[in-house]
Amino acid sequence: MNLRLAPAAFLLGTLGLASACAPAFASYVPHGSYAETCRQIHTEGPDLVALCARVDGSWNYTRIFMPRCDGNNVSNQNGHLTCGE
Numbered sequence: 001m002n003l004r005l006a007p008a009a010f011l012l013g014t015l016g017l018a019s020a021c022a023p024a025f026a027s028y029v030p031h032g033s034y035a036e037t038c039r040q041i042h043t044e045g046p047d048l049v050a051l052c053a054r055v056d057g058s059w060n061y062t063r064i065f066m067p068r069c070d071g072n073n074v075s076n077q078n079g080h081l082t083c084g085e
Contacts, residue, residue: 030066032074034081054079 029041030048038050049063053076060079069083076082 028066030069030071030074034074034076037076038081048074048081050076050081052076052079052081 029043034050034052035041038052041048041050043049043066044063046066047063048066049061051059052062054060055078058079062079062081064074064081064083072084074081074083
């Protein structure tokens with residue numbers, strides 16, 4: 001192997017291993033009405049993170065620990081993600 005390519009190959013191999021070891025919930029986005037009033041929806045580890053609309057029209061950055069929801073739907077309650085509604 002070309003010695004100049006060795007660092008790049010190591011980095012790519014390390015990144016591949018890290019993504020293969022990622023927890024299953026990292027890509028799971030739960031169902032719920034929040035998707036209608038929130039944007040920038042994504043996960044960060046076990047947290048669901050979004051920018052959600054408040055009743056007054058402003059936006060709130062919010063997160064919720066998904067395992068706490070225990071499979072229940074998620075909703076936006078005045079700019080805050082909540083479980084089971």
